[in-house]
Amino acid sequence: MSDFIDIDWAGRPVRIEHRWLCAGRRDRPLMVFLHEGLGSVSMWRDFPARLCEALDLRGLVYSRPGYGRSTPRAAAEAWGLDFMHRQAHEVLPALLRALGIDAQAEPPWLFGHSDGGSIALLHAARFASAVAGAVVLAPHIMVEDLSVASIAQARQAYRTTDLRERLMRHHDDPDSAFHGWNDVWLLPAFRHWSIEAEIGAINCPLLAVQGLDDEYGTLAQIRGIARRLPQTRLLELPDCGHSPHKDQPGAVIAATRALLANAGL
Numbered sequence: 001m002s003d004f005i006d007i008d009w010a011g012r013p014v015r016i017e018h019r020w021l022c023a024g025r026r027d028r029p030l031m032v033f034l035h036e037g038l039g040s041v042s043m044w045r046d047f048p049a050r051l052c053e054a055l056d057l058r059g060l061v062y063s064r065p066g067y068g069r070s071t072p073r074a075a076a077e078a079w080g081l082d083f084m085h086r087q088a089h090e091v092l093p094a095l096l097r098a099l100g101i102d103a104q105a106e107p108p109w110l111f112g113h114s115d116g117g118s119i120a121l122l123h124a125a126r127f128a129s130a131v132a133g134a135v136v137l138a139p140h141i142m143v144e145d146l147s148v149a150s151i152a153q154a155r156q157a158y159r160t161t162d163l164r165e166r167l168m169r170h171h172d173d174p175d176s177a178f179h180g181w182n183d184v185w186l187l188p189a190f191r192h193w194s195i196e197a198e199i200g201a202i203n204c205p206l207l208a209v210q211g212l213d214d215e216y217g218t219l220a221q222i223r224g225i226a227r228r229l230p231q232t233r234l235l236e237l238p239d240c241g242h243s244p245h246k247d248q249p250g251a252v253i254a255a256t257r258a259l260l261a262n263a264g265l
Contacts (some may be wrong), residue, residue, distance in 0.1 A: 002041055002069060005011035007094040008064065017069040018042055019053045021059030027130060029265060030101070030108040031146055033061045034116030036138075036243075037181035039070030040170045047245045051111070054253050055260060060108075062095060066180045072173035079184045081193060084115060088122035107204075112258075113245065114216065115181070117240075118195060123256060125201040133205035133263055135256050137244045138214055141224050142194045143185075150215045150230040151185045158182070164233070199228055206232045207259045209252060211240030 003020070006013045007016055017042050022028070027033040034050045035041075040063040052059040066073035066207075075077070096103050101255040109132050112120030117139030126253045142149065158178055167174035184190055206229055208222035219236060235255045240247040 004069070005095070006089070007098045009091055009094055014065045014091075015069075015071045016062055017101070018060060018062035018095070018125075021049050021061065022056075023058060024056045025056065028056055028058050028139075029260075030060060030106070031057045031111050032092075033059065033110045034110060034119050035067070035112035035113035036116055037063075037185070038067075038177055039063075039113065040070075040177070042059050042068065043171045045246075048111075049247060050249065050255065051253055055257055059066065060099070060101075064091060066173075066176045067171060068177075069172055072176035073180045076200075077128065077209075079180050079188070081184065083180075083184055084118050084195075085122055088119045089126050092119070093127070094125055094144070103127065107132040107146045109260075111137075112139065113137045114242065115140065121199050121202065122195060124206075125195075125198050125200060125202055128201055128203050131202075131204050134202075134208075135207045135209070135226075135252075135259065136222075137149065137209045137252070138211065138242050139221060139225070140217060141196050141199060141221055143191050144217060144220065146218060147216050148177065148186065148191070151182060155182050155186065171245055196224060196228065199225060202229055203231075205259055205263050207233040207235065207255055208232050209237065209245060209255065211242060211244050212236060212238050213240055214242045216242045220240075237252055 004015050004018045041061050048059050048061050061072040107130050109119040117136035120134045124134050164174050171177040208225045210222045237248045245252050
């Protein structure tokens, strides 16, 4: 079952849905999971628990504002071009503080998927001394034509198929979740979005994973990370789409285990 906590974001209270995993392992590292652009606590399904059990970790899974059971986006509120930056620089630090997590004293690990991977990178760049390491699956560091085309197809599916009904299982307000993500990605100005320069400040261990059949991004994303951050370990997976933790969970867990072992854990 999920828990809820209020944070102050931009001067207003926002309720955040979250779930602790293996919370009793006080002496073990904490892995914070950051979901994709249409994700939530429940959209992760059992993968975070599987990873934490396999690697003897504590876990924290949460739904960002506008997603899952967290406070929905207001109907007239549109995410700005900096929406991932704000999640990385404002929301995640506020959540950690509210939950009593001293990231400077005990830096957590981050595990991000898609937009959540980009948010993890942005957070690790801004708060370099407060992140122990990061695993990013199908992250975006720039906007590709493939991404925009697939996101445009998702908009059509939302309008013409049962996608909205399926998302209702995971979000109190599926319109909030879908349009918060989809509308900003399809803005013409968003085509120039890039975090390539910013990620150069990251100094923690890093694993970047991409499926070879990813319909939302190419290998240019994770290889671009590795060019700027030589400590990056790459995992390029065949027979794998945009969700490596669903398509190739064993490979992702094994690579994460190796990353942690290399860090002495």
